[in-house]
Amino acid sequence: MSELLSGKLVAESIKEETVRAVEELKKRGVEPKLKIIRVGENPSDLSYERGALKRMAGCDIKTEVLELDQGISQDDFIAELELVNKDDSVHGILIFRPLPKHIDENVVKYVVAPEKDVDCFSPINVAKVMEGDRSGFAPCTPSAVMEILGHYNIDLNGANTVVLGRSMVVGKPVSMLLLKENATVTICHSKTKDLSKVAAAADILIVGIGRAKMVNSQYVKEGAIVLDVGINVDENGKLCGDVDFEDCKNKAGMITPVPGGVGSVTTSVLAKHVIKACKLQIG
Secondary structure: OOEEOOHHHHHHHHHHHHHHHHHHHHHOOOOOEEEEEEEOOOHHHHHHHHHHHHHHHHOOOEEEEEEEOOOOOHHHHHHHHHHHHHOOOOOEEEEOOOOOOOOOHHHHOOOOOOOOEOOOOOHHHHHHHHHOOOOOOOOHHHHHHHHHHHHOOOOOOOOEEEEEOOOOOOHHHHHHHHHHOOOEEEEEOOOOOOHHHHHOOOOEEEEOOOOOOOEOHHHOOOOOEEEEOOOEEOOOOOEEOOEOHHHHOOOOOEEOOOOOOOHHHHHHHHHHHHHHHHHHHHO
């Protein structure tokens, strides 16, 4: 069986680093703070919120949740967001998406303060990710992928890396982060010809396509490193990834599980980003 890339070990390592940073900030009289903005009560939002609150508490980062009614108008939502932008006690802002259809994300993304935008909603942070500017904030999930690769000392220099998925949530930003580390990146999507053949040529395969257990052993080269970003519920009601773990585990050299893989690192990255934002704001 392949080596298991445990996200929990990576998360604990980031937590230790973050706790030390919080202690140093508090010695300077600064209390890092995250503001979560949630519209309505989407179950997936609530689940992530619980995990985020637990992780922030474990890192001694103050967290507040601004819960807004599902029917809030776009103008009222923007007014609430602008108040948070101006609140000097808040260093990081996390807006749960997708927002209700009557609120235009293409308008809102230009309103959120980029220096507080810890999950890459603002076009300014998106541009920084594309340019390789480390002063910005990449989305937390792609950043979690990079944290795992770094923790396990996986050499990206020149590595043939294939990314399945081209979304702005995972595929595109993780590709830019990999390029920054000198990986050779191929981005695949639903229109890619001979998808399994392209994937099976990869030294490192990163999967974020949103289809439960779609990637089987035919997509994996012998000894490849496989990182599964997907979170789905299978026919038995259990969490599973986009990779068929049981089918791939004996062929891959290293592989992340679901749960316990990339997802378990994401809230730790969020905490790390809050600290980074805090430091940038206080100089």
